[in-house]
Amino acid sequence: MREFHSIGAFxxxxxxxxGRLALDSREALTDAAKLVEKQAKAEIGTYQPAVGPFAAWPELADSTKEDRARKGYPENEPLLRTGDLRDSISHEVHGLEAIIGSTEDVALYQELGTQHIPPRPFLxxxxxxxxxxxVKLIGEQLAGTLAGVRYRIKGD
Structure with a gap:
């Protein structure tokens, strides 16, 4: 904790x-976005349990498993074939707003589902x-800023 020896120093x-709060807020938000990006990438290829408002991922249809096997992919790694979907997940930070997403159209179909594909949310x-x-990362970073100490947590 930083101590001030005069009112002038305070x-x-x-x-x-x-200015320091703006910079540190952006750093903390960037670290938070990296955490979500890394987690989203880790979910690709593995069945996910229910979490929060999201249902557990359903088992792949037999026809999908057969198609995957026929094309040389493991039959039971949902959302993972070439790795393009996983590798397309990234983050951007603009001011105090973070966007974590994918550039692949299929990400939207998998996240929300379609008429023929059940939702398998990963973002x-x-x-x-x-x-x-x-919450802990951002809270600790900003509390450190207010206290006058550099408290940096890396999100990767």
Whole structure:
């Protein structure tokens, strides 16, 4: 904890807080986005249990398993064939807003489901799984900033 030996030193510290809070908030948000991205990538290829408002992933249809096997892929790794979907997951941070998503159209179909594909969410579930860790990470980073210490947690 930082100590101030004069009111002038405390006022000087307060004057720098606005800019420091903006920078540290962005760093904390970037680390949080990295946590969600990493979790989302880890969910690809493995059946996921129910979490938060999201249902457990249903078993792949027999016809899907047969198609996967015929094409040389393991039959029971949902959402994972070439790795393109997993590898397309990334994050962006703009100001105090983070976006974690995929550039692949199939990500939307898998996340929300379609008429023929049951939902197998991996982005929403990743955020729910990492929620407590994110709150702790951001809280500790910003508390450190307010206390006048550099407290950095890496999200990767």
């Amino acid at each position: 006022v000087a510290h307060l004057a720098t807080l606005e 929403g579930t990743a955020a729910v799984v990492k929620e407590k860790e994110i």
